[in-house]
Amino acid sequence: MTLASLLRAGLAALLLTATFASPGGAQERSVRMLSTTSTENSGLLSYLLPIFESKTGIRVHVVAVGTGQALRGARNGDADVLMVHDKASELKLIADGHGIERREVMYNDFVIVGPRDDPAKIGGTNDAISALQMIKKSGAVFVSRGDDSGTHKAERRLWRAAGIEPEGRSDPWYREAGSGMGATLNIAAGMNAYTLTDRGTWLSFRNRRDLEILVEGDPPLFNQYGIMLVNPAKHPHVKAKEARALIDWITSPEGQRAIGKFTVEGRVLFIPNFRAKGGS
Amino acid sequence: MSEIWSALGKAMVLIADFDPDLVEIIGLSLRVSLTAVLIAAVIGLPVGAAVALFRFPGRPVLVVLINALMGLPPVVVGLIVYLLLSRAGPFGVFNLLYSPTAMIIAQAILIGPIVAALTRQTVEDLWQEYGEQLTSFGVGPGRAVWTLLWDGRFSLLTGVLAGFGRASAEVGAVMIVGGNIDHLTRVMTTSIALETSKGNLEIALALGIILLIIALGINASAYAIRDVAYRTES
Numbered sequence: 001m002t003l004a005s006l007l008r009a010g011l012a013a014l015l016l017t018a019t020f021a022s023p024g025g026a027q028e029r030s031v032r033m034l035s036t037t038s039t040e041n042s043g044l045l046s047y048l049l050p051i052f053e054s055k056t057g058i059r060v061h062v063v064a065v066g067t068g069q070a071l072r073g074a075r076n077g078d079a080d081v082l083m084v085h086d087k088a089s090e091l092k093l094i095a096d097g098h099g100i101e102r103r104e105v106m107y108n109d110f111v112i113v114g115p116r117d118d119p120a121k122i123g124g125t126n127d128a129i130s131a132l133q134m135i136k137k138s139g140a141v142f143v144s145r146g147d148d149s150g151t152h153k154a155e156r157r158l159w160r161a162a163g164i165e166p167e168g169r170s171d172p173w174y175r176e177a178g179s180g181m182g183a184t185l186n187i188a189a190g191m192n193a194y195t196l197t198d199r200g201t202w203l204s205f206r207n208r209r210d211l212e213i214l215v216e217g218d219p220p221l222f223n224q225y226g227i228m229l230v231n232p233a234k235h236p237h238v239k240a241k242e243a244r245a246l247i248d249w250i251t252s253p254e255g256q257r258a259i260g261k262f263t264v265e266g267r268v269l270f271i272p273n274f275r276a277k278g279g280s
Numbered sequence: 281m282s283e284i285w286s287a288l289g290k291a292m293v294l295i296a297d298f299d300p301d302l303v304e305i306i307g308l309s310l311r312v313s314l315t316a317v318l319i320a321a322v323i324g325l326p327v328g329a330a331v332a333l334f335r336f337p338g339r340p341v342l343v344v345l346i347n348a349l350m351g352l353p354p355v356v357v358g359l360i361v362y363l364l365l366s367r368a369g370p371f372g373v374f375n376l377l378y379s380p381t382a383m384i385i386a387q388a389i390l391i392g393p394i395v396a397a398l399t400r401q402t403v404e405d406l407w408q409e410y411g412e413q414l415t416s417f418g419v420g421p422g423r424a425v426w427t428l429l430w431d432g433r434f435s436l437l438t439g440v441l442a443g444f445g446r447a448s449a450e451v452g453a454v455m456i457v458g459g460n461i462d463h464l465t466r467v468m469t470t471s472i473a474l475e476t477s478k479g480n481l482e483i484a485l486a487l488g489i490i491l492l493i494i495a496l497g498i499n500a501s502a503y504a505i506r507d508v509a510y511r512t513e514s
Binding site for chain 2: 032037041046061062063064065073075076077078180181182183185186189204205206207208235237
């Protein structure tokens with residue numbers, strides 16, 4: 001008797017979920033994009049996507065996560081489009097057959113921020129690599145994303161170029177936050193520490209306290225974004241048609257112009273740089 | 281300290297404005313968490329009562345397991361549900377990941393053990409008190425399940441409310457399986473996490489205050505219902 005009532009309860013629960021959870025209204029055309037926190041937090045996507053949506057009637061559902069998690073999601077086929085900024089991993093994804101038709105969309109840049117009193121005296125240097133060497137020498141605290149994101153990987157590349165391989169375990173001045181960009185900035189602001197951030201997140205970040213930009217404009221700090229389709233041959237449920245419409249629009253002259261027009265505090269954040277044959 | 285006051289002011293402004301985005305977010309939060317509580321109660325109450333009243337091999341293990349599952353970190357539940365619902369996972373064909381349904385499933389798993397564990401304790405205590413009496417009337421454990429659930433309904437309500445509290449407060453699970461998609465899976469707690477990561481600490485705190493007000497409202501109405509029920513009975 002108890003088993004039967006349990007079964008009945010389970011069935012009722014399932015039915016309830018179905019009625020409660022089914023999205024109301026007609027089935028709208030939509031596409032799911034895995035992207036990074038930097039594009040979402042800066043406000044670029046909430047400015048850009050409504051233009052595309054009103055033009056095509058295709059809703060874009062953005063899941064903003066770290067690049068590592070986004071790549072993993074694409075591998076699992078949990079989205080239709082992927083837009084991230086770690087070229088090496090993107091090319092690996094394509095080599096493994098999970099992504100196709102990659103196009104370069106735009107770039108933004110990283111900046112090194114730190115406390116106003118600047119104990120490592122890096123303010124005024126235009127050289128990101130030597131700035132990192134000076135931070136290490138001064139013993140001032142540097143907060144790393146430590147989350148395997150695109151920004152974290154870029155930061156590790158810069159350290160390697162500086163000839164330093166800091167480890168959280170053996171280098172007490174190097175703290176791995178293991179968090180998103182905003183959370184890492186909150187930590188750096190709280191500790192009065194240095195960190196590497198993309199300019200977009202920085203400009204729209206509202207809890208800077210004593211932090212300010214100390215190093216910017218150095219070419220190694222440039223950060224390329226790529227967009228690609230999750231391979232429908234491998235993941236048959238991918239909405240290839242809608243996804244291609246999105247990719248085509250973002251790389252169209254109109255989409256590119258819109259990216260270039262997006263500003264925060266009067267500054268252009270993302271520089272469109274799609275070239276028809278630049279994709280791979 | 282001044283930040284907290286200004287957050288309080290902002291919360292009042294947000295409520296007074298009746299911002300449609302905020303209303304949508306609150307609505308989804310309530311829909312997800314209340315549905316999850318309903319499912320957890322429908323499964324957890326009979327399971328808890330059955331574990332309290334029946335003697336079967338492996339029962340102590342089950343009791344310990346249910347109690348331990350109360351402490352499941354939301355992020356772990358989120359991860360498990362993510363792996364199950366992902367296209368690469370066993371239930372991928374249903375296309376449930378990044379939907380409110382996925383969030384309901386995760387929260388129901390999260391709070392089911394709380395409801396079951398608290399039910400088991402309540403019903404076991406009631407059985408100790410009335411068990412002999414019930415047996416002398418010829419009521420076996422099978423029928424006693426429902427009698428005691430009904431008898432203990434006021435205490436059980438607290439367990440269900442505890443489950444609702446955990447569901448509406450957690451962020452780890454819904455963030456992973458819902459994806460915090462604007463106008464689709466964004467709820468109060470994921471909004472708070474998002475605003476915090478943008479450094480909008482006052483807005484984040486204002487949302488937190490609104491969440492607290494909602495929790496107060498729900499608990500107050502539960503208390504009122506209970507009070508009325510008590511009085512009509514006596």
